[in-house]
Amino acid sequence: MHTIEHQVLAALRLKRDGVPIYVQIREQLLDLIARGVAPPGARMPTMRQVAVGLRVDLNTVRHAYEDLQRQGVIVLRRGLGSFVAERPAPAGPVPPPPGPEESSLDDMASRVLSEARQAGLEPLDLIRRLAELTSMRKGDEP
Amino acid sequence: MHTIEHQVLAALRLKRDGVPIYVQIREQLLDLIARGVAPPGARMPTMRQVAVGLRVDLNTVRHAYEDLQRQGVIVLRRGLGSFVAERPAPAGPVPPPPGPEESSLDDMASRVLSEARQAGLEPLDLIRRLAELTSMRKGDEP
């Protein structure tokens, strides 16, 4: 019934808080991919599907998709569609500062996980909550 | 000898990810107030302080401050400065009733976000790393 593309499409929501539409789409798709809703190789919703579903312009959606492709998160194939990259690049487009912050990221990640288990929390629940807090900071009405 | 204004000012950081500058400032100040770094009645950094500190225009900072005042989060007083509202407006539209275990989940989530931001880490990067670590535990290729 529900293909991955439909789940992704149904999860997209726009707010009117000043954040550019293409940024909202980009970040939300990034969240869905990072959370595994759209696993590597999965087909992403069509640019036109997103445009019609969110009632925005095709070029605006394309802006978001291009950003994601530049980051290596998705792959765009003309005539075929868009797909989650087989080897998702979580580092970003050009991560120049691989200083102490890089290791602190792993440190904090593993520490957070152990703390979560200690507190009897499901890691996936925590991740989901984190994604909500970061992407849906202050919302208008649903 | 760190005044609250200095702590707030020092916590502000800008990214070049397409999010308007005034939105970044607004959301970060909102977060600092919500976390109690700037408690009710505390003085906020001067618009000019933020403008100089972040190297952006005074009007841009003012845009952020006006948004926060419109939300009732801060109070602007000409000639005096800006102050956190005594009775901060509720941050979310409708704070969902948190169960006993959900509250600890929310607590840990927001605490993790705070720590990540204080460490200068991108929340999305942390989330991605967490997602990787949890999926690897279930048996995937490195």
Add this chain to the structure above:
DNA sequence: TCTATTGTATGCATATATTCATACACTGCG
């Protein structure tokens, strides 16, 4: 009163975001 500080305001210029309309190029399939 004078001065420094701070929020408020305006005008101009440039860059970006968004929409609309209209195409073009590539792919798989009948």
Add this chain to the structure above:
DNA sequence: CGCAGTGTATGAATATATGCATACAATAGA
């Protein structure tokens, strides 16, 4: 081949964001 679906591209129009310079207005304090 012809067709439908999908990504790619362009040009015009409008709105917003940002920076820069220059002020004005209110407040506290010397």
